[in-house]
Amino acid sequence: MTGTTLYDKIWNAHMVDEQADGNCLLYIDRHLVHEVTSPQAFEGLRMTSRKVRAPHKVLALADHNIPTTDRTGGVDAIADPESKLQIQTLEKNCAEFGIEYVAMDDIRQGIVHVTGPEQGFTLPGLTIVCGDSHTSTHGAFGALAHGIGTSEVEHVLATQTLIQSKAKNFRINVVGEAPDYITAKDIALAIIGEIGTAGGTGYVLEYAGPAIEALSMEGRMTLCNMSIEAGARAGLVAPDEKTYAFLEGRAKAPKGEDWDEAVAYWRTLVSDADAVFDKEITIDASDLPPLVTWGTSPQDVISIAGAVPNPADIADEARRKSTERALDYMGLKAGTPMQEVAIDRVFIGSCTNSRIEDLRAAAAIAKGKTVASRVSAMVVPGSGLIKQQAEKEGLDKIFIEAGFEWREPGCSMCLAMNADKLAPGERCASTSNRNFEGRQGRGGRTHLVSPEMAAAAAVTGHFTDIRNLKVEG
Amino acid sequence: MQKFNQLTGIAAPLDILNVDTDMIIPKQFLKTIQRSGLGKNLFDEMRYTPEGDEVPDFVLNQSAYRGAEILVAGDNFGCGSSREHAPWALLDFGIRCIISTSYADIFYNNCFKNGILPIVLPQADVDKLMDDAKRGANATVTIDLESQTIQGPDGGTISFEVDAFRKKCLLEGLDDIGLTMKKGAAIDAYENDLAAQPWR
Numbered sequence: 001m002t003g004t005t006l007y008d009k010i011w012n013a014h015m016v017d018e019q020a021d022g023n024c025l026l027y028i029d030r031h032l033v034h035e036v037t038s039p040q041a042f043e044g045l046r047m048t049s050r051k052v053r054a055p056h057k058v059l060a061l062a063d064h065n066i067p068t069t070d071r072t073g074g075v076d077a078i079a080d081p082e083s084k085l086q087i088q089t090l091e092k093n094c095a096e097f098g099i100e101y102v103a104m105d106d107i108r109q110g111i112v113h114v115t116g117p118e119q120g121f122t123l124p125g126l127t128i129v130c131g132d133s134h135t136s137t138h139g140a141f142g143a144l145a146h147g148i149g150t151s152e153v154e155h156v157l158a159t160q161t162l163i164q165s166k167a168k169n170f171r172i173n174v175v176g177e178a179p180d181y182i183t184a185k186d187i188a189l190a191i192i193g194e195i196g197t198a199g200g201t202g203y204v205l206e207y208a209g210p211a212i213e214a215l216s217m218e219g220r221m222t223l224c225n226m227s228i229e230a231g232a233r234a235g236l237v238a239p240d241e242k243t244y245a246f247l248e249g250r251a252k253a254p255k256g257e258d259w260d261e262a263v264a265y266w267r268t269l270v271s272d273a274d275a276v277f278d279k280e281i282t283i284d285a286s287d288l289p290p291l292v293t294w295g296t297s298p299q300d301v302i303s304i305a306g307a308v309p310n311p312a313d314i315a316d317e318a319r320r321k322s323t324e325r326a327l328d329y330m331g332l333k334a335g336t337p338m339q340e341v342a343i344d345r346v347f348i349g350s351c352t353n354s355r356i357e358d359l360r361a362a363a364a365i366a367k368g369k370t371v372a373s374r375v376s377a378m379v380v381p382g383s384g385l386i387k388q389q390a391e392k393e394g395l396d397k398i399f400i401e402a403g404f405e406w407r408e409p410g411c412s413m414c415l416a417m418n419a420d421k422l423a424p425g426e427r428c429a430s431t432s433n434r435n436f437e438g439r440q441g442r443g444g445r446t447h448l449v450s451p452e453m454a455a456a457a458a459v460t461g462h463f464t465d466i467r468n469l470k471v472e473g
Numbered sequence: 474m475q476k477f478n479q480l481t482g483i484a485a486p487l488d489i490l491n492v493d494t495d496m497i498i499p500k501q502f503l504k505t506i507q508r509s510g511l512g513k514n515l516f517d518e519m520r521y522t523p524e525g526d527e528v529p530d531f532v533l534n535q536s537a538y539r540g541a542e543i544l545v546a547g548d549n550f551g552c553g554s555s556r557e558h559a560p561w562a563l564l565d566f567g568i569r570c571i572i573s574t575s576y577a578d579i580f581y582n583n584c585f586k587n588g589i590l591p592i593v594l595p596q597a598d599v600d601k602l603m604d605d606a607k608r609g610a611n612a613t614v615t616i617d618l619e620s621q622t623i624q625g626p627d628g629g630t631i632s633f634e635v636d637a638f639r640k641k642c643l644l645e646g647l648d649d650i651g652l653t654m655k656k657g658a659a660i661d662a663y664e665n666d667l668a669a670q671p672w673r
C-alpha cells in the first residue's frame with residue numbers, strides 16, 4: 001500500500017458519509033462569514049426555519065465593504081447606503097443566529113483571512129470554509145481551507161458539513177534558496193505563470209521543499225492565498241515548528257494539555273514519504289527575479305527585467321487574441337521594458353500582502369524616500385492588530401513621511417467595493433491577488449507585485465527592479 | 474431549485490478565454506442582500522459604456538442573442554471569486570446552460586446549486602458549437618440532460634458527461650440541505666467522536 005498525502009489525511013479525518021457515486025459529506029470545523037456572501041444564506045435559513053447547527057464554529061466580520069478612512073462615526077456614518085445595509089444585515093444576522101461577530105470598532109477587525117489566523121481560529125488539520133475564494137490562505141497552517149458559494153454557506157450553517165467530491169493531489173516542490181528580495185509573492189506568481197490560471201483546477205496543491213520551509217507563516221499565507229489564482233481548490237503547507245510558534249498563545253488556539261495533544265496530532269500531518277501525487281512539478285527559487293504582471297490574468301507574469309510581450313509571437317490564435325485584448329485594456333505597447341512603465345497609484349494591502357511582515361518590508365524600502373509626485377499611494381493593514389503593531393514599530397510614520405496614506409483595515413482597493421478605487425485608465429502597482437479587468441475600479445489597470453516592489457514603484461514612479469534600487473540607494 | 478430537464482434555446486458565442494467572475498458581475502453589484510435582479514448587470518462593464526449606453530458589439534446586446542439561454546465560452550469560464558452572484562446574474566438574465574472546455578471549481582459548483590447546467594466538452598466540440606452559435610437566432614440548440622446530449626442546429630448530436638448525483642439533483646430540483654439533513658444521525662455520530670479532539 002502506498003502512503004497518503006497530507007490532503008488525503010485531512011480528508012479522511014473529516015468524512016462523515018460517502019455515497020456510492022463518490023460524493024462525500026465532509027465535516028467542517030470552522031466557518032468564516034463576511035457581509036457580501038452571507039445575507040442570502042441567512043435569508044434562506046429564515047425562509048426554511050432552519051437554525052445554525054454549531055454557532056460556536058462560526059466567526060463573522062465585515063471586511064469587503066467597510067470604509068478604510070476615519071471610522072469614528074461608526075456604522076451609521078457609512079456614506080454608501082448599500083454598504084451600510086450589508087454590514088448592518090450581517091450584525092443583525094449574527095445576533096439572531098447566535099454567531100460571534102467582530103464589530104467594526106473591535107481591534108481584531110480586519111480582512112477575514114487575516115483575522116482568522118491571527119486569532120488562532122485557524123489551526124492545522126481543520127477544515128475551514130468561507131464564502132470567499134481566498135479562503136485558501138488558511139492552508140498555510142496545514143488546514144484544508146476553501147472558498148464556497150452562498151448556497152454552500154447556507155448548507156454549512158445548517159448542517160456543519162459540505163458535499164464534496166475528492167480533488168486530486170498536486171505537489172509543487174520549490175527548491176533552492178530564494179535570493180534577496182524574492183518573496184512568497186514572487187514564488188506564487190512564478191507558479192501561476194508556469195501552470196496557468198487553470199493549471200490547478202481539480203487539484204489541491206501541496207507546497208513543499210526547502211524554499212517553502214524557509215518561508216515565514218506570513219509568506220506561506222501569501223503563497224496559499226494565491227492557490228485559487230492557479231484554479232486550485234485549496235493550497236496546503238504541512239505544519240511545522242514555525243506553525244506552532246505562530247499559533248501558541250493566540251486567543252482561540254488550544255491551551256495547556258489540549259495544546260500539547262493538538263501539537264502531537266499536528267505532527268502527524270505530513271504527506272508520507274511514499275505518498276503518490278497525481279501531478280508534481282519542481283520550481284527553483286534560486287533562479288527567480290522579482291515578478292510583475294503585465295496583463296489581465298494572474299498568469300500574465302514577467303520578470304521586472306523583461307518587456308511587454310508581443311502578441312505577434314504567439315502561434316495559438318485564441319491566446320494571441322486574448323493577449324491583444326489584455327494589452328489593449330492595459331494600455332501597453334508590445335516590447336516596452338517593464339521598468340519604463342509609469343504608474344499612478346500604489347496599493348499595499350489585501351489578504352495576500354497586508355500582514356506585519358509585508359508592511360515592514362515595504363516600509364524598509366520607503367524609509368527616507370518620497371512617493372513620486374505623479375503617484376498616490378496607500379497602505380491598508382490587514383487587521384486592527386496589525387495596524388496597532390505597525391504603529392508601535394513606527395512604520396506608520398515612515399509611510400506617512402514618505403507620502404503614503406495610512407488607512408484603517410479592510411479589503412479596500414483589492415476589489416474596490418468601498419470608496420477606494422482606481423479611475424478609468426489609472427495604472428496601479430498592487431500587492432493584491434487579481435488583475436482582472438475592472439477589479440480595482442472600472443477601466444483601472446492592475447499590476448500584481450510584492451510589497452517591496454510596490455514600495456519601490458511608489459518612490460520611483462514606475463516599475464523598478466528592487467535589486468538595483470537597493471544597490472543605488 | 475428550478476429543475477433542469479430539457480432546454481431548447483439560442484446559444485450566444487462568448488469567444489473569450491478565462492471569463493472571470495468580475496466580468497460576469499462586477500463588485501459594485503454585490504452589495505445586494507437578495508438573489509434576484511442581477512440580470513440587468515450581467516457582464517455590465519462589457520455590456521454598457523461608462524455612461525450606461527449599450528455597447529452594440531457585445532454579443533448579448535445584439536438582437537439575435539438578447540433572448541439567449543445558452544452561452545458558449547472559452548476555457549476556464551468563471552474563474553476568480555466565489556461570488557454566487559455570478560450564477561444568479563446569469564440565471565436572472567435567462568441563461569440556463571453554459572458550454573466550455575473547463576470551469577473554475579467554485580463557479581462550477583455554484584451553477585448546479587442554482588439550476589444552471591455547466592457542460593464540459595472537448596475543444597473540437599466547443600469550437601463546433603461556437604461556430605454554430607455565431608450563426609445567430611436561427612441556430613437553436615437543444616440540451617437534453619436525461620440522455621446527456623446536445624443537438625446542434627444541423628441535427629448533429631454531441632454527448633457530454635455529468636456527475637450522476639449532480640444530474641439527479643438538477644433533474645429533480647433537489648435541495649442539497651434537505652438531502653444532507655436526512656443524514657443528521659451520521660453527523661451527530663461524527664460530532665460525538667469529536668470529544669477526543671477538544672481543540673476542534
Ligand code: SF4
Pocket residue numbers: 063064111112113132134350351352410411414415432433
Ligand atoms: S482582500 Fe481582496 S481577495 Fe482578500 S478577501 Fe478581501 S476582497 Fe477578497
